[in-house]
Amino acid sequence: MKVYIGNSTNHRGYVPQGEEVFSAGSKDLKEAYDLSRDLPATDPEYLAGNLLLGPNQWPDDATFKQVVNQYYDAAFQIGCRLMGAFALALGLEENAFESSLTRPPSQLRLIHYPFDPDAHDVAGIGAHTDYECFTLLRSTAPGLEVMNQKGEWVDAPPVENAFVVNTGDMLELLSGGSFVATSHRVRKVAEERYSFPLFFSLDYHVRVQPVVPVADGLPAQSLIAGEHLAAQTMQTFTYLKQRVAEGRISLPESHVGLSVFGQEARHGRGGSAVQG
Secondary structure: OOHHHHOOOOOOEEEOOOOOOOOOOOOOOOEEEOOOOOOOOOHHHHOOOOOOOOOOOOOOHHHHHHHHHHHHHHHHHHHHHHHHHHHHOOOOOOOOOHHOOOOOEEEEEEEEOOOOOOOOOOOEEEEOOOOOEEEEEEEEEEEEEEEEEOOOOEEEEOOOOOEEEEEEHHHHHHHHOOOOOEEEEEOOOOOOOOEEEEEEOOOOOOOEEEOOOOOOOOOOOOOHHHHHHHHHHHHOOOHHHHHHHOOOOOOOOOOOOOOOOOHHHHHOOEEEEEEE
16 A cells, blocks of 8 residues: 555556446455556656656565566557557558557556455456457456357456457547447456456547448547546546545546446446536
8 A cells, every 4th residue: 555546646556455436336356556658757748747647656676667567568569569450450551550659558457356255246347348449468367258249248268378358448439330349347256366457548649539430320439548548547446536526636528438338338238428
């Protein structure tokens, strides 16, 4: 708790159990450590009060900082390659998104799901979509479930020496609905579980909008990447919801509610539409 995320002004640090609450209202049975690109405290965006850019909070352990930063950099490079593949899949040049990947607020989470045999009907993490383009996930044990096109929850077990890739809100928007954001959750775990997702985002000030025709029946929306991440985070984390209630920070004017993307939303189980 010396590096509790609520001590940070740019959403970095330790996340205790119960801090996050998704649209269903349940508190998650997990703890986490959140970090992102480690910018200096003199960075203009950080000094201007940007919620998602700036320095990380680090525990007093130089080896931990070195290893985690190395993993972040390596996973981010994989994300850049994959973003090029998605560009090709959308009929664009492979480098179409390179100019939007200069220093994005792509977050890495180190998550611990403790095993409690006495806990009943408690989800490790509630149903939601990730807010970014996609998530590169490594985990140590089963527990992840995703919603398929029929609206059914199915297991997505870890594969040795591979990443699970969950598409996110931004990619659903960029693709005009062709790539649906992955509605997912973590059920009550049967064993202790660690999970390391990198949430791959575009740069903070990039306008995210369809780059191909929008699928029939879907609205043509656009969002600012960082504002979407900030708004969703403000609606999820207890310490940020308290700051909003106190008037210390404000949601972006054109924010959207939780769970408005993904299969849950398409099957009528999502949250509210555009606000503001």
